[in-house]
Amino acid sequence: VSLDHAGETALYLQLAEVLRQRIRAGDLAVGRPLPSLPTLMQSYDVSRGTAHRAVQLLIGEGTARTAPGRGTFVIAVPS
Amino acid sequence: VSLDHAGETALYLQLAEVLRQRIRAGDLAVGRPLPSLPTLMQSYDVSRGTAHRAVQLLIGEGTARTAPGRGTFVIAVPS
DNA sequence: AAATATTTGTACGTATGTATG
DNA sequence: GCATACATACGTACAAATATT
Numbered sequence: 001v002s003l004d005h006a007g008e009t010a011l012y013l014q015l016a017e018v019l020r021q022r023i024r025a026g027d028l029a030v031g032r033p034l035p036s037l038p039t040l041m042q043s044y045d046v047s048r049g050t051a052h053r054a055v056q057l058l059i060g061e062g063t064a065r066t067a068p069g070r071g072t073f074v075i076a077v078p079s
Numbered sequence: 080v081s082l083d084h085a086g087e088t089a090l091y092l093q094l095a096e097v098l099r100q101r102i103r104a105g106d107l108a109v110g111r112p113l114p115s116l117p118t119l120m121q122s123y124d125v126s127r128g129t130a131h132r133a134v135q136l137l138i139g140e141g142t143a144r145t146a147p148g149r150g151t152f153v154i155a156v157p158s
Numbered sequence: 159a160a161a162t163a164t165t166t167g168t169a170c171g172t173a174t175g176t177a178t179g
Numbered sequence: 180g181c182a183t184a185c186a187t188a189c190g191t192a193c194a195a196a197t198a199t200t
Contacts (some may be wrong), residue, residue, distance in 0.1 A: 011181085011183080018190075036169060037169070047185045047186075049183090049184070050184065051172075069192035069194080070167085070194085084188095112165095115165060115166085131167080134166095146166095148197030149165070149198075162198100163197100163200090164198075166195085166197100167195080169194105170192105172191100176186080178182100
Protein backbone atom coordinates (compact mmCIF):
# COMPACT_ATOMS: atom_id res chain seq x y z
CA VAL A 1 0.00 0.00 0.00
CA SER A 2 1.70 3.12 -1.22
CA LEU A 3 0.79 6.79 -1.00
CA ASP A 4 0.21 9.13 -3.88
CA HIS A 5 2.91 11.75 -3.50
CA ALA A 6 1.72 13.65 -6.55
CA GLY A 7 -1.95 13.52 -5.63
CA GLU A 8 -4.27 16.20 -4.40
CA THR A 9 -4.91 14.71 -0.97
CA ALA A 10 -2.38 15.63 1.72
CA LEU A 11 0.05 12.85 2.55
CA TYR A 12 -0.78 12.91 6.24
CA LEU A 13 -4.47 12.37 5.42
CA GLN A 14 -3.62 9.52 3.08
CA LEU A 15 -1.37 7.92 5.66
CA ALA A 16 -3.96 8.26 8.40
CA GLU A 17 -6.54 6.52 6.23
CA VAL A 18 -4.12 3.73 5.36
CA LEU A 19 -3.49 3.16 9.05
CA ARG A 20 -7.21 3.14 9.81
CA GLN A 21 -7.70 0.52 7.12
CA ARG A 22 -4.92 -1.61 8.52
CA ILE A 23 -6.55 -1.42 11.94
CA ARG A 24 -9.96 -2.35 10.56
CA ALA A 25 -8.39 -5.25 8.72
CA GLY A 26 -6.79 -6.47 11.94
CA ASP A 27 -3.30 -6.04 10.54
CA LEU A 28 -2.77 -3.59 13.39
CA ALA A 29 -4.69 -5.05 16.34
CA VAL A 30 -6.09 -3.33 19.42
CA GLY A 31 -3.51 -3.42 22.19
CA ARG A 32 -0.64 -3.58 19.74
CA PRO A 33 1.68 -0.69 18.91
CA LEU A 34 1.47 1.23 15.69
CA PRO A 35 4.60 1.13 13.55
CA SER A 36 7.09 3.63 14.93
CA LEU A 37 7.55 7.00 13.30
CA PRO A 38 10.87 5.93 11.74
CA THR A 39 9.17 2.81 10.39
CA LEU A 40 6.28 4.78 8.98
CA MET A 41 8.74 7.20 7.44
CA GLN A 42 10.50 4.35 5.68
CA SER A 43 7.43 2.31 4.77
CA TYR A 44 5.50 5.21 3.25
CA ASP A 45 8.36 7.51 2.26
CA VAL A 46 7.24 10.45 4.33
CA SER A 47 9.01 12.74 6.75
CA ARG A 48 8.87 12.53 10.49
CA GLY A 49 6.53 15.48 10.68
CA THR A 50 4.12 13.95 8.20
CA ALA A 51 4.11 10.57 9.92
CA HIS A 52 3.65 12.29 13.24
CA ARG A 53 0.76 14.32 11.96
CA ALA A 54 -1.04 11.24 10.67
CA VAL A 55 -0.63 9.46 13.99
CA GLN A 56 -1.88 12.53 15.83
CA LEU A 57 -5.09 12.31 13.81
CA LEU A 58 -5.68 8.76 15.05
CA ILE A 59 -4.96 9.87 18.59
CA GLY A 60 -7.42 12.75 18.25
CA GLU A 61 -10.06 10.33 17.02
CA GLY A 62 -9.57 8.03 20.01
CA THR A 63 -8.13 5.27 17.87
CA ALA A 64 -4.65 5.31 19.40
CA ARG A 65 -2.86 6.51 22.49
CA THR A 66 0.78 7.32 23.09
CA ALA A 67 2.84 5.83 25.92
CA PRO A 68 5.88 8.11 26.15
CA GLY A 69 9.12 6.27 25.52
CA ARG A 70 7.30 3.06 24.55
CA GLY A 71 5.22 3.70 21.50
CA THR A 72 1.73 4.54 20.28
CA PHE A 73 -0.84 1.82 20.80
CA VAL A 74 -4.11 0.98 19.08
CA ILE A 75 -6.94 1.34 21.57
CA ALA A 76 -10.01 1.15 19.32
CA VAL A 77 -11.13 0.20 15.83
CA PRO A 78 -12.10 3.31 13.86
CA SER A 79 -15.52 3.49 12.28
CA VAL B 80 37.74 21.30 19.28
CA SER B 81 34.28 22.78 19.05
CA LEU B 82 31.47 22.43 16.53
CA ASP B 83 29.97 25.18 14.46
CA HIS B 84 26.37 25.29 15.62
CA ALA B 85 25.52 28.07 13.19
CA GLY B 86 27.35 26.58 10.23
CA GLU B 87 26.02 25.04 7.07
CA THR B 88 27.32 21.53 7.72
CA ALA B 89 25.05 19.34 9.81
CA LEU B 90 26.22 18.91 13.39
CA TYR B 91 26.24 15.11 13.23
CA LEU B 92 28.54 15.25 10.20
CA GLN B 93 30.85 17.69 11.94
CA LEU B 94 30.95 15.52 15.04
CA ALA B 95 31.67 12.37 13.05
CA GLU B 96 34.60 14.08 11.37
CA VAL B 97 35.95 15.35 14.69
CA LEU B 98 35.85 11.80 16.05
CA ARG B 99 37.62 10.45 12.95
CA GLN B 100 40.34 13.04 13.41
CA ARG B 101 40.76 12.14 17.06
CA ILE B 102 41.11 8.49 16.07
CA ARG B 103 43.66 9.30 13.38
CA ALA B 104 45.58 11.41 15.88
CA GLY B 105 45.66 8.50 18.32
CA ASP B 106 43.71 10.45 20.89
CA LEU B 107 41.11 7.71 20.58
CA ALA B 108 43.10 4.52 20.09
CA VAL B 109 42.05 1.26 18.48
CA GLY B 110 40.67 -1.06 21.14
CA ARG B 111 39.62 1.81 23.36
CA PRO B 112 36.04 2.99 23.82
CA LEU B 113 34.69 6.12 22.25
CA PRO B 114 33.40 8.68 24.72
CA SER B 115 29.94 7.67 25.91
CA LEU B 116 26.91 9.39 24.47
CA PRO B 117 26.39 11.51 27.62
CA THR B 118 30.05 12.56 27.42
CA LEU B 119 29.78 13.45 23.76
CA MET B 120 26.64 15.44 24.51
CA GLN B 121 28.48 17.47 27.12
CA SER B 122 31.78 17.83 25.31
CA TYR B 123 30.30 19.02 22.05
CA ASP B 124 27.05 20.54 23.27
CA VAL B 125 24.80 18.33 21.17
CA SER B 126 21.71 16.27 21.90
CA ARG B 127 21.70 12.54 22.39
CA GLY B 128 20.21 11.95 18.96
CA THR B 129 22.90 13.97 17.25
CA ALA B 130 25.71 12.22 19.13
CA HIS B 131 24.17 8.84 18.41
CA ARG B 132 23.84 9.63 14.73
CA ALA B 133 27.50 10.59 14.47
CA VAL B 134 28.61 7.38 16.18
CA GLN B 135 26.38 5.33 13.89
CA LEU B 136 28.24 6.82 10.93
CA LEU B 137 31.54 5.53 12.31
CA ILE B 138 29.99 2.13 12.92
CA GLY B 139 28.67 2.03 9.37
CA GLU B 140 32.15 2.86 8.08
CA GLY B 141 33.72 0.00 10.03
CA THR B 142 35.59 2.38 12.30
CA ALA B 143 33.79 1.44 15.50
CA ARG B 144 31.67 -1.33 16.93
CA THR B 145 29.18 -1.36 19.80
CA ALA B 146 29.32 -3.76 22.73
CA PRO B 147 25.83 -3.57 24.24
CA GLY B 148 25.84 -2.25 27.78
CA ARG B 149 29.57 -1.61 27.70
CA GLY B 150 30.25 1.02 25.11
CA THR B 151 31.33 1.61 21.55
CA PHE B 152 34.90 0.71 20.70
CA VAL B 153 37.32 1.88 18.06
CA ILE B 154 38.19 -1.02 15.78
CA ALA B 155 40.02 0.69 12.92
CA VAL B 156 41.62 3.95 11.90
CA PRO B 157 39.53 5.71 9.25
CA SER B 158 41.16 6.72 6.00
C1' DA C 159 21.94 -12.48 45.49
C1' DA C 160 20.27 -7.99 44.84
C1' DA C 161 20.17 -3.31 44.07
C1' DT C 162 22.32 0.44 41.58
C1' DA C 163 24.78 2.75 37.86
C1' DT C 164 26.35 3.09 33.11
C1' DT C 165 25.72 2.76 28.25
C1' DT C 166 23.29 1.93 24.20
C1' DG C 167 19.02 1.73 21.38
C1' DT C 168 14.67 3.33 20.48
C1' DA C 169 10.85 6.40 20.52
C1' DC C 170 8.05 10.44 21.26
C1' DG C 171 7.17 15.58 21.22
C1' DT C 172 8.67 19.92 19.74
C1' DA C 173 11.06 23.69 17.26
C1' DT C 174 13.52 25.88 13.46
C1' DG C 175 15.01 26.56 8.72
C1' DT C 176 14.26 25.73 3.93
C1' DA C 177 11.82 24.60 -0.30
C1' DT C 178 7.75 24.07 -3.10
C1' DG C 179 3.05 24.86 -5.01
C1' DG D 180 1.00 34.72 1.97
C1' DC D 181 -0.10 30.09 3.34
C1' DA D 182 -0.11 25.09 3.56
C1' DT D 183 2.59 21.22 2.87
C1' DA D 184 6.78 18.69 3.28
C1' DC D 185 11.46 17.70 4.46
C1' DA D 186 15.97 17.89 7.22
C1' DT D 187 18.01 18.92 11.29
C1' DA D 188 18.28 19.34 16.20
C1' DC D 189 16.77 19.71 20.75
C1' DG D 190 14.89 17.48 25.15
C1' DT D 191 12.98 13.60 27.43
C1' DA D 192 11.68 8.84 28.59
C1' DC D 193 11.76 3.79 28.76
C1' DA D 194 13.98 -0.78 27.89
C1' DA D 195 17.85 -3.99 27.54
C1' DA D 196 22.60 -5.36 28.44
C1' DT D 197 26.40 -4.94 31.22
C1' DA D 198 29.15 -3.57 35.17
C1' DT D 199 29.65 -2.38 39.88
C1' DT D 200 28.81 -2.32 44.75
